[in-house]
Amino acid sequence: MHRVLVVGATGELGTHAVDGLLTRGSELAVAGRDPARLASLAARTGCPAFPIDAYDLDGCAGAAPRAAAALGGLDGVLVAVGVPAFGTADSTPDAVAEHLMTVNALCPMAVLRGAIPVVRDGGFLAAITGAIVGAPLTGTADYAASKSALSCWLAVVSREVRRRDVHVVDARLPHMATGFASRAVSGSPPRLPPAADPAAEMAALLDRLLGHLSSPRRQPNR
Template sequence: MTTCDSSPRVLLVGATGEVGRLAATDMIGRGAHLALAGRNEQRLAELAASSGCPSRRLDAYDLDACARTGPWALVKLGRLDGVLVTIGIAGFGPAAEVPDAAAEHLMTVNALCPMAVLRGAIPAVRDGGFLAAVSGAIVNAPLIGTADYAASKTALACWLGVLAREVRSRHIAVVDARLRHMDTGFASRAVVGNPPPLRPGNDPGPEVRALIDHLVGHLAKLAPPGPRPHQGR
């Protein structure tokens, strides 16, 4: 693999989740070179073995390790065109009943972890690349019984909006992916509580495919990338 290869080189964090695995399969099918990070060690090993992609186990609570993941991907890939973070966890219940520990967990996994990954990747991503994270449609219309869950995702969305202005001079696209409610079983794996009544979820395949179309389309509009020196943290 050489840095003059124009195939996208992307760090995918959350590669062992449902959305992450779909995104990985889609991008690999398009010829992208990926560096994979995720929590589930077995799934990560299987995906890395089948794809030949470098991988790194990541715990969302280790924010220092999250911040080092972008520089790690740059070293492994030789160039970093973009970062996509698909990590997330659901949690439900009236605000007065959600335990503080559960609220902290939601904020760490849904906001602080993606922020740390993207913050650490800013110097590593090439000019004109992208920094993307999945927040979700809950940011647009929070339901009763989702206060802490919605707050964590909204915090990430707000942060991404400010980041977009801060990196505009480098022509880096910051993407707040507010994917619609999808049939992935995500709500059934909530860290606390039971989900409110939800309409049937959308097929995740087209949702993820549209996101990858957008990210890869952004890179396709750019001039061929030149080499960028490795940067550590």
């Protein structure tokens, strides 16, 4: 049975991840910000649950060690924390830019930084960035920059943990029908492509993550 921490489990995609992983037989710990949603998720699933806030980076870094202690080890971590904001760069307040960097980049980085020493060899470290990293739209400069910062960080970490066969996943998922864009802290979204089905996208991501656990590559000669 795989032991996985889902961070941002209180969100739409996080909840898809929780339900999909439980269906696939994983043992989970969950972390989220909204206290009522987190308590309800814990009550529904029986999973150990930890509060997390992007503005407490030490707390973010502590999530994986807490999960590993609760589950008796950790095979993988999936971060689905994020917040959008829209508008041209010159109309975006610095406070909004700082918020995007904190929630979309620094928080996932702190969670996964804390997970590196506790995830088992052959495990996975994953975060949902977005297709926007490869194709940033006008009116999304600060959002796209925060996701690209996380994506770049993941690429470097991937090389740093390769010898342990830890699979680092930069999940560049497309725009999906979760209502995410409507929760923007500032501005209105530009014209977006047709929304993909979040259930199908998350099912494919979970199969990819668990597939790595089931068939790790051969250990290199050391």
